[in-house]
Amino acid sequence: MSDDRFDAIIVGGGIAGTVTAYLLAKEGLEVMLVERGNYSGSKNVTGGRIYSHSLEKIIPDFAQEAPVERKITREKISLMTDDSNVTIDFSSTRLGQQGSDSYSVLRGAFDQWLAGKAEDAGVQMVTGIRVDNLIVREGKVCGIVAGEDEMEANITILADGVNSLLAQKLGYRGELSPHQVAVGVKEIIELPSEVIDDRFNCKDGEGTSWLFAGTPSAGKVGGGFIYTNKASISLGVVCTLCELIKANKTIPQMLEDFKSHPSIEPLLKGGKMIEYSGHLVPEGGLHMVPKIIGDGVLIVGDAAGFCINLGYAVRGMDFAVGSAECAARAVLKAKETKNYSAEFLQCYQSFLDDSFVMKDLKHYKNFPHFLEETPRIFDGYPGMAADMMTDLFVVTGNPPQSMTRMMMKHVKQIGLLNIAKDGWKGVRSL
Template sequence: MADFEAIVVGSGCAGPIAAHELAKAGKSVLVVERGNFCGAKNMSGGRLYTHSLREVFPDFEGQAPLERRITRERISLLAHDANFTVDFTDEQLREGNAGSYSVLRAKFDPWLAGKAEDAGAEYINGIAVESLLKDGGRVCGVRAGEDEITADVVILCDGANSLLAGQAVGAPRPAPNAMAVGIKQVVELPKAVISDRILASDDEGAAWLFVGDATKGNVGGGFVYTNRESISIGLVATISELAKSETPVYQLLEDFKRHPALAPLLAGGKVVEHSGHLVAEGGYDAMPPLVGEGVLLAGESALMCINAGYTVRGMDLAIAAGMHAGRCAAAALDAGDTSADGLAGYERALRESFVLQDLRTLRGFPHFMEHATRLFKQYPEMVRDMMRELFVVDGTPVQPLRKSLPRLAKGVGYLNLAKDAWKGIRAL
């Protein structure tokens, strides 16, 4: 008999939810988390779309350590000396399943882990799972430090840099263009100062994404999320791009913070946290198999993440995948069959849910981003120059817009504009 019915590796977003669902179904479940406390090693930009969390914990809003409700969406095209922003507010952003919040993982992850523990899951913190135990080709436990712990089913929730996915399902290491490096700082500022600067109430805030000079024209982007008493600021760029970049990633972030569009927002703030993490960017086509003999992969261990430029989503996918993994593993345990066939309901559940449907719908976007290099330099500069034609009044004779705007577009090339627009629309 195995030591546990289920072992969950990793307690970020997917892991505690999988463990919660298993424990709630009466299964013995152990979570092994390498961080000394849950959240110690975790990072996200910080915006949680809450629909999937609500499905597991309908009352989460009264309990979870949420920062600000996001009610303001901004997306900016950044040239080195200019910023063109779309600023969107909508009452629907406040409501029900469409609600989203900024979160800080060092607070949010321990809360999620606590929910799993309350349901009956056991935790070991501070030890990494080094390898999977196998019986023939079938996963039957984990090796963590000195210990070998067996289980009928193992759920991998060990995140973007999974060293175990290869052992579990033979997945190759992701290609450098399918993974990005994220770097982030948390800058502390008084609550009212943040509210004034972002034009929001003290409970509400903004998600602000940037394309262009944030990554000095490399494929990637910047982000800002407002927390209660701090601002999360960071950027993400694919490993393949950073390898070519002349500017190291930490310098990109420092320059981004000094950009004239950002500096006033951060003025007087104190950096209280600095972190870096990998994030999956390859989308649906980069994903490994989700089910193996005795094993399931949930969240970013299966590269479930969507960066569509205007939204970044990994946490809501990981939470939903963790929920389905926990439920399907419990059903397979009840049926006494945790082979790949017995666990196949997991992939079916994900195909019927938004998780694989959204990843599939947006599967073309990573390829589009990788090749739409003009989006990161030429277009922000073209839009800046067009805006200058509209807004700069300095005594020089005004040019008719019907002549000046086409001239600026011609600089990039009408054909290039048409091609990029067509490819972008098709990718979405």
């Protein structure tokens, strides 16, 4: 290798970038990965869970070795109002079978482990460096510019996250629009692992994923989340940017209120906040995917908008791995023929189309729109559920009413037709 040229330069040391770099270096390519933070994972904010199916293919049994926190064996979804919380709680040994298991992770540790893997495979890791620009000649991306330094490569892979300024500089996408992204804030709250086992009814090493709709995001599109880690809890609130403007609270206030909710506060008692972070979350689904292929350049992971929020499940990391794998395959093919043109690199798109990445994104393509168009999920149904439960469980000594009448009273507030419509639209968009 000459000092000034690599086979591939990858911008961004998150999961998408690191996996791409790892796969390419493993095949003997000269690869440099440039990460803006002082270490991989330092600039990252994640809710907290990775579905293992994707990474399992690349690093078999990774969960044995990687610093994962807990295997998720309990799924909870709640509809939350100011004073109540109605929860569906699903625990099953069917969750957590190898291949379809998922893990809570703290990315600071996880990404460093992954970076170590990449480095061992021969990737030149350059951390603490911001890539300012791309070298573009006659429409072809030829490398990167960082401060005074330039470095060239046959291919540059952008894995620089949701707000990919480099993709924007290339003109592959415009400014992010407020309905494509949400703002997420998260706290990590430290608690002894036995306390977490007890409070969340988890076996040692196993954990809970818990999503909330309703008051956590002040009735706006978004929600709250809790993931149990080994000896801490990741807890946060996400709210779509365009809705946040209309909300009567700021995001930090939403988080404070969420933490002091009567259903949540006892879970956190005695805990110590050890980390606070905030980040943009891509939520547009397929509709926000920008141009991802150009002469000498590919875009992967969040930068490519590969993320789905389904309300009951949020996925981004497995798409990061999946897109990284497709990109690496495309680059290896391009290297064989020494053809890095956009035309040839279209094979990245075909690999994506054949993979779960595009299949899932296409399948759920109308869901983000459905959420946005159905505010009742966030400001209607939580209240209805709480009122129904109140009538069921609160015993006052007053004469009883028939169950149908009791329930219909609350259903009518929203309107039976509306519920049917929302249900139908929701199911169709899934």
